[in-house]
Amino acid sequence: MEKDITILAVESSCDETAAAVVRNGREVLSNIIYSQIALHEEYGGVVPEIASRKHIEKIDQVVSQALLQADRELEEMDAIAVTYGPGLVGALLVGVSFAKSMSFASGIPLIGIHHIEGHISANYIENRDLEPPFICLVVSGGHSHLLVVKDYGEYEILGKTRDDAAGEAFDKVARAIGLGYPGGPKIDKISKEGNPDAIHFPRARVAQSEYDFSFSGLKSAVLNHLNSCRMKGEEVNRADVAASFQKAVTDVLVEHSMHAVSQLGYSRFAIAGGVASNSALRSAFEKACREAGIAFYHPSPVFCTDNAAMIGTAAYYEYRRGVRHGFDLNAVPNLKLGER
Numbered sequence: 095m096e097k098d099i100t101i102l103a104v105e106s107s108c109d110e111t112a113a114a115v116v117r118n119g120r121e122v123l124s125n126i127i128y129s130q131i132a133l134h135e136e137y138g139g140v141v142p143e144i145a146s147r148k149h150i151e152k153i154d155q156v157v158s159q160a161l162l163q164a165d166r167e168l169e170e171m172d173a174i175a176v177t178y179g180p181g182l183v184g185a186l187l188v189g190v191s192f193a194k195s196m197s198f199a200s201g202i203p204l205i206g207i208h209h210i211e212g213h214i215s216a217n218y219i220e221n222r223d224l225e226p227p228f229i230c231l232v233v234s235g236g237h238s239h240l241l242v243v244k245d246y247g248e249y250e251i252l253g254k255t256r257d258d259a260a261g262e263a264f265d266k267v268a269r270a271i272g273l274g275y276p277g278g279p280k281i282d283k284i285s286k287e288g289n290p291d292a293i294h295f296p297r298a299r300v301a302q303s304e305y306d307f308s309f310s311g312l313k314s315a316v317l318n319h320l321n322s323c324r325m326k327g328e329e330v331n332r333a334d335v336a337a338s339f340q341k342a343v344t345d346v347l348v349e350h351s352m353h354a355v356s357q358l359g360y361s362r363f364a365i366a367g368g369v370a371s372n373s374a375l376r377s378a379f380e381k382a383c384r385e386a387g388i389a390f391y392h393p394s395p396v397f398c399t400d401n402a403a404m405i406g407t408a409a410y411y412e413y414r415r416g417v418r419h420g421f422d423l424n425a426v427p428n429l430k431l432g433e434r
Contacts, residue, residue: 099413102171102196103406104157106189107181107209108235109134109145110399113157115164115171116406120218124163125396125403128152131276138275139265146184153192160402171202175409178206179429180236186425194421205409206419209400210237210431211247213366215411216393216404221364224391229360231351233375234367235261235278238307238347239431240354243364246411249431252354253305260343261369263309267316267339271332281336282372288333290341290374293319297346305350312342344378352382364391371395 098117105112109130115123130148134140161168176193179186190206197204213232217224226246232239238255258266261278268277273284295315300306316339323330355363363383369375370392383390397404 099172099410101173101175101406101409103175103402103409104189104193105177105400105402105405106149106185107177108185108400109140111149111152111156112402113160114402114406115160115166116403119407119410122403124160125401126156126159127401128156135275138269142182142184149185149188168200173203173205173413175205175207175405177209177405178423179426180209183425183427190425204419205412205417206423207405207408208431211408212404215408216366216397217364217391218407219397221391228362228364229355230364232367233260233369240305247415255307256300257308257310263313266313270317271335278369281340284333285337285340288337290337292334293338295338295342297342305354340374344375348378348382355388362389368399371398
């Protein structure tokens with residue numbers, strides 16, 4: 095019988111300070127998340143300097159809570175994993191520095207993890223039957239990636255956003271219609287009261303790049319609609335605008351993803367990232383996959399937003415591959431998927 099592999103993971107790429115203890119890649123023994131949403135809400139978005147300072151204040155406490163909840167000591171860990179990119183450089187540095195100091199003091203191996211790889215790996219936590227290969231759509235505030243998961247830690251990017259990420263578009267549109275930050279959950283909520291067919295917003299396609307995304311034109315179309323209503327003295331129905339915008343984003347994401355599944359012949363499809371918790375997007379993918387006879391996977395909402403359990407899961411498969419990092423590991427804010 096193989097020895098259990100237990101990993102302490104740290105995540106601080108944006109505005110969540112998180113730590114988790116994960117056993118054998120799929121069993122979460124603890125998952126502690128300190129969210130800074132309330133701090134950044136009044137600014138309408140994440141303020142990097144505030145995020146970094148709050149990470150410094152909270153990271154020791156969060157890591158201690160993760161070990162306590164898991165009923166484990168640091169010395170029992172087989173590895174310490176940490177997100178080292180992409181993300182906000184100051185926020186990443188806090189997590190990387192803390193993880194390196196723990197590794198140095200304890201002698202426990204250090205493993206740096208790509209943030210997007212963490213989001214993809216979140217699907218393994220609750221879906222024990224899911225194994226590569228499969229197609230995955232990662233949609234978050236900073237990323238919109240459609241890719242093939244060829245094996246654990248091995249990816250082929252099919253398409254990505256040419257401008258705004260899907261989550262970024264949600265935040266900007268939410269701010270424009272007066273919903274505030276964070277935009278994704280607020281648009282999801284108010285859209286339930288609106289008519290998704292009330293306003294036809296464009297569905298952008300990138301010429302000669304069938305799997306790439308573009309959402310800046312859609313965002314501009316929403317702003318133009320709002321300005322037109324104000325100039326004409328017409329009342330803006332925020333629920334209809336939100337629902338129509340959400341449907342336009344969902345239609346493009348589903349169309350591109352299902353096209354890739356069909357063209358490449360895969361039988362399994364997964365979503366990941368913060369926007370993957372959007373109820374309309376989940377429903378649309380459930381319907382599309384059911385009609386296409388494709389198995390559909392998605393993490394629970396708590397594993398869609400930034401968390402350390404997904405980093406611990408990704409780190410398990412990196413550990414099995416023999417990946418270890420030295421104390422020269424640094425934060426890489428623009429780290430590309432597949433880079434080491």
